[in-house]
Amino acid sequence: MQNPPDNSAPQAAAGTDPAGPTLADPLDEALRMIALADAAGMQVRLMGGLSFHCRCRTWTARIDRDGRDIDLATRSRDRKGLQALMVANGYAADKQYNALYGHKQLYFVDPARRRPVDVLIDRMEMSHKFEFADRLGVDGPTVPLAEMLLSKVQIAQINRKDILDGLALLSEYPLGTGDEGMINLKVILDLASGDWGWWRTIIGNLDKFEGYLDHNLEPGELEFGREPHFDVRAQIKVLRAALEEAPKSTKWKLRARVGERVQWYIEPEEVGHGR
Numbered sequence: 388m389q390n391p392p393d394n395s396a397p398q399a400a401a402g403t404d405p406a407g408p409t410l411a412d413p414l415d416e417a418l419r420m421i422a423l424a425d426a427a428g429m430q431v432r433l434m435g436g437l438s439f440h441c442r443c444r445t446w447t448a449r450i451d452r453d454g455r456d457i458d459l460a461t462r463s464r465d466r467k468g469l470q471a472l473m474v475a476n477g478y479a480a481d482k483q484y485n486a487l488y489g490h491k492q493l494y495f496v497d498p499a500r501r502r503p504v505d506v507l508i509d510r511m512e513m514s515h516k517f518e519f520a521d522r523l524g525v526d527g528p529t530v531p532l533a534e535m536l537l538s539k540v541q542i543a544q545i546n547r548k549d550i551l552d553g554l555a556l557l558s559e560y561p562l563g564t565g566d567e568g569m570i571n572l573k574v575i576l577d578l579a580s581g582d583w584g585w586w587r588t589i590i591g592n593l594d595k596f597e598g599y600l601d602h603n604l605e606p607g608e609l610e611f612g613r614e615p616h617f618d619v620r621a622q623i624k625v626l627r628a629a630l631e632e633a634p635k636s637t638k639w640k641l642r643a644r645v646g647e648r649v650q651w652y653i654e655p656e657e658v659g660h661g662r
Contacts, residue, residue: 408477409497413455414440416497420459421528423472429465430523434458434507434538438529439552443559447610448551457504460530462520466493466508478504481660494660503660514543514652515585517578525566532560533574540592541585543652550599551608553592557622558615562629572629580633583642584651593627 410416417433418441424431433441435458440446461469470493474480478495485493493506509520511534519534529535539545539553556570563569579586600620609615635643642651 409500409502411500413437413457413502416502417441417457417459418528420457420472420476423476424461424465424469425527427468427472429461429468429472431459431461431465431469431506432523432527433529434460434511434535435505436548436552438535439555441529442532442535443555443611445611445613446555446559447612448555448608456502459504459506460511460519460523461506461508462523463490463509469493469506473504484660496660511538511541512653513541513655514588515541515578515582516653517541522574531566531571531574532556532569533566533571536570537575537578540589542592543588545592545595547599547603550592550596554596554600554609554619557596557626558609558611558617558619561617562622562625572626575626576629576633579630581636581639583635583639586630586635586639587647587651590627590630593623593630596623 410419414437417437421431421433435456437455437457440455459469466489470480470485470489473495477497477499479498481494481496488494489508491508491510491512493508495504495506496502497504507519510516510518517534517537519530522531522534525531530538536553536556539549539556542549561569562572564573565571575589579589597620609619
């Protein structure tokens with residue numbers, strides 16, 4: 388299977404600007420903090436919308452990054468070290484939020500730029516849950532490509548932006564059996580073959596991906612300044628077939644009997660921030 392050239396982000400610029408110690412471009416700033424964390428022996432990786440900017444560098448629809456939040460992922464063992472690193476680099480911690488939820492999520496703000504930073508600890512919990520703590524070391528500066536795709540296809544009420552992020556990733560990277568330059572299919576199948584809810588949401592979102600390509604895709608939304616590395620429709624077909632054909636667990640089969648009569652995903656809780 389063909390591997391695309393590495394189009395992850397280059398190292399962040401070293402300079403700052405008069406607005407404060409942080410960098411104006413949110414991707415450059417995220418990469419700066421990740422590099423500092425790496426130097427301190429911590430595993431911190433980029434996730435969320437900026438991770439798709441990072442790994443799809445020529446995606447022209449994602450050039451404008453102004454106003455973007457920063458989403459990071461780390462391990463519980465690096466939580467205290469990262470908190471100290473963020474504060475030392477000009478970030479203000481939401482002390483009340485972090486005291487209540489810091490076992491799973493931290494929240495900071497860059498006061499000079501009014502830019503929020505969310506840090507997930509060990510796992511993502513939205514419509515569904517997946518663990519990433521033991522996977523952060525296999526790739527960088529983002530979470531692995533499989534986890535990037537999972538972060539989108541797990542959204543039960545997926546929106547246009549999330550669909551486009553997923554389509555861009557599938558246009559640029561192949562489905563494969565490892566993590567180097569490819570979307571690790573085994574990681575996705577291990578979740579979906581053991582949990583009918585996961586499987587149902589992914590299948591439903593693949594339907595929405597195809598529907599968007601057929602009826603809603605606007606000029607320029609999936610432009611890379613060249614031909615995409617992979618046929619996104621073919622990639623969706625491969626992923627769907629793998630999900631359908633993979634052996635299912637007993638738990639999966641029992642839940643499948645209930646089907647959609649019972650809600651199979653979690654409604655994410657909205658929590659406010661204070662400081």
